[in-house]
Amino acid sequence: MKKLIFGLIVLLISTVLAACGGSNETSGGTDTATSVGESVDYEIVGIDPGAGIMKAAAQAIDDYELQDWTLVEGSSAAMTAALTKAYEKKEPIIVTGWTPHWMYSKYDLKILDDPKGSFGEKENIHTIVRTGLQEDHTKAYQVLDQFHWTSDDMGEVMMQIQEGKNPEDAAEAWVKAHKEQVAEWTKGVEKADGEKLKLGYVAWDSEIASTHVIGKVLSDLGYDVTLSQVEAGPLWTGIADGSLDAQVSGWLPITHEDYVKKYKGQFEDLGTNLEGTTLGLTVPAYMEIDSIEDLK
Structure with missing residues (x-):
């Protein structure tokens, strides 16, 4: 009889413990x-x-x-x-x-x-320039209009930066390693003569990569390029008021939707430079x- 009672007690305890253990899991x-x-x-x-x-x-x-x-x-x-x-x-x-x-x-x-x-x-990243850039800097406008790359391209530059290279060196290394691709962006474009260009970008790893690459390409063409890191609001404001010439970091249609609406008609969208982003x-x-x- 004692063995039977002991067995029932063990069974009861085991059942309770199993129930408790299962209740905390999905x-x-x-x-x-x-x-x-x-x-x-x-x-x-x-x-x-x-x-x-x-x-x-x-x-x-x-x-x-x-x-x-x-x-x-x-x-x-x-x-x-x-x-x-x-x-x-x-x-x-x-x-x-x-x-x-x-x-x-x-x-x-x-x-x-x-x-x-x-x-x-999914979103795309667009190249956005100030109104009048085509007339003022036709060659730069053409390069920006022809700029297009992939997530893998961008990823190469981002990883180099993350592993310790400064953005300028990472961009230079990518440009040297992808001469044919850069040649497509600069196709039909003659050398500049020190004209000043100001590109803006937000401090996202993706935009640091893309802006330094296109900045390097324009510098190699003879432009005096300044890269300015700003927040998203001042970035779009700068394009709209002309204090910035261009950006290659317009995430559309969602991420920068508010700025597109706010500054409608005060900038030119040159279209997608990278497809298929995800948030x-x-x-x-x-x-x-x-x-x-x-x-x-």
Whole structure:
């Protein structure tokens, strides 16, 4: 009889423990969504507040009813630093991410599914110039109009910079290694004679890469090129008021949508220089969540 009672007690304890252990897991083997939130202090690490991706991330918080979550403003550099620190320790983190970007090559990351479409469709990067540039600097205008490359091209430059090269040296190395491609951009363009050009860019790794490359190409053609790093608002304002000649970092139709509307008719869009960018909330692959819905 004592053996029977003891067996029943062991069975009961085993059943309770199994039930408790299963209640904290999802089908993916991770803690509940509440635990995911707690593990990152309900924070999404963002970049500069003027960026369109921040507007989209705020929209996602509304769309998915993530009332407990906070979108942390900062910069591209601060975001990647936070990601690197967490990744090296295999800690959870959620950041605003976009491709092309070197972090997707260096780390095993994934962009969370966005079934509600808060981040929109894929975007393209456009070349935007001030009104009158074609008349004032015809040769430079032609080069900017013919500038076009791929995410892989951009990725080469970004990785060199991330690995320690300064942007000028990384751009020079890429230009030397891709002479045929550069020849397509400069086809039919004669040498300049020291005319001044001012290109603006935001401090995103992708735009640092593209602007330094096109700046190097124009410098090699004989232009006196100045590169100015500014926030997105001043960048578009500078193009509109003519204090900047051009930028090759117009993310459309979503990221820079507000600036396009604000300065409509005060700039010229030369079209796409890179196709197929993606915006979204990004996590390390070791986090077993796949969708923004998993954060609810």
